[in-house]
Amino acid sequence: MIANRLLLCILFLVVLQPTSTVVGVQKSGAQTVKGPFVVVIGVVSGTSALVRVDKLTANARTLPNGDRIAELPKPSEYYLGTIYQVRVNEIIKGNKRIRSGQTITILIPGPANVSDRVALSSGRKYLLKLLLLDENIEKYKGTAVMDLAHPSSVKRQFDPRDVFTVAGELDNTVPITEGNKELIERIKREARNR
Numbered sequence: 001m002i003a004n005r006l007l008l009c010i011l012f013l014v015v016l017q018p019t020s021t022v023v024g025v026q027k028s029g030a031q032t033v034k035g036p037f038v039v040v041i042g043v044v045s046g047t048s049a050l051v052r053v054d055k056l057t058a059n060a061r062t063l064p065n066g067d068r069i070a071e072l073p074k075p076s077e078y079y080l081g082t083i084y085q086v087r088v089n090e091i092i093k094g095n096k097r098i099r100s101g102q103t104i105t106i107l108i109p110g111p112a113n114v115s116d117r118v119a120l121s122s123g124r125k126y127l128l129k130l131l132l133l134d135e136n137i138e139k140y141k142g143t144a145v146m147d148l149a150h151p152s153s154v155k156r157q158f159d160p161r162d163v164f165t166v167a168g169e170l171d172n173t174v175p176i177t178e179g180n181k182e183l184i185e186r187i188k189r190e191a192r193n194r
Contacts, residue, residue: 037167039092039129039191041176042104044120046085049148050107050158052078081109083145083158084120086128093191097132097162105163107133118166118173127184129172129191130164137161 055078058070084106091100098104106128108118120126137160144155166172171187174180 036095037129037131038094038098038164039127039187040086040088040094040098040104041090041092041125041127042086042088043125044084044122045087045103047120047122048083048145050080050083050109050143050145051148052080052142053144053155054142075111079111080143081107082119083107086120086126089125092127092188093194104130106130107160107163107165109165120173125176127174127176127187129167129187131167133160133163133165 055073058072060068061071062068085103086106087103088098088100091098106120108120110117140158140160143158145158146155147153171183174184174187176184
């Protein structure tokens, strides 16, 4: 039993390593989003995983020689997306739910290891164009937010209310860098004029 848990922890550490800082377009149409959008500049302060808890179990199988091995679930069976905590520094276009200095929750749905998915890095500042996530509580029943690097740590039930997701256009997650200065200014102008 202890060996199975240890193997499960090692697998999570290897398979679900943090993704690179590559920013791409979120192509997943799996999440329903509601307008209007908000545009903020903020710093990623933490990440965790959204998982289906009932699918996150390992089964032991006995080999013909008597050895027991753990059969771990496939990430596609339990992993629903990445949860980012972002501390808002500046509001370009806001709504009543966002205040400067507030930490907001962003869900990027889908597997962590695909190249066409938005990936944000902890401690990095971004300009983000966001939409509210679907608030259908039943859709997220049985899901939890957890740190997969420490699977025995506390899990908390996922509440989709007041959770945002990145709008699916190319320039909706822009790292704040000198090289992106013109793009950021253009996005700010467009957001203020809408």
